[in-house]
Amino acid sequence: MGRIKRIxxxxxxAFGGHLPPSEGRKRAVQHPLRFGVVGAVFFGGVAALAIGxxxxxxxxxxxxxxxxxxxxxxxERKRMIHYGFLPRPDRPASRR
Incomplete structure (x- = not known):
């Protein structure tokens, strides 16, 4: 598993994943369930419109x-935690 993760x-x-994320992406990863509900409504609505x-x-x-x-x-949340854009859930956030 470690080799697959490193790859x-x-x-x-190589595709720029280490660059800082936008504010919208940060907000989306804070609420994955809400974002999933919005995705479900969107895809369901498009499918319902397509078949009538x-x-x-x-x-x-x-x-x-x-x-x-x-x-x-x-x-995406796990990827942001890996690059340090979000604090790890098992460690308290540092106050600066």
Whole structure:
């Protein structure tokens, strides 16, 4: 697992992942569940508009997409913690 993690962060740094995140990204990682709900409503709404009705498959699709958005935001939070843009949850924040 350590090798895969090192490869991921090497590729991430190569694409600029070490640069400071925007304020919107910082705000999104503080509330992954809310962001997932917004993603679910968005994807469900687009799917409902595309097929013209709201039914069980559309609702299930929106729930799955919302869960995937939340998981992506949680992954982004872990990446920001790795680079030091957010304090680690197991350590108290330093006061300056």
């Amino acid at each position: 991921f962060f090497a590729v991430d740094r 009705r709201i039914d069980l498959p559309t609702v299930l699709y929106s729930l799955v997409m919302g869960a995937l958005v939340s998981l992506g935001v949680i992954g």
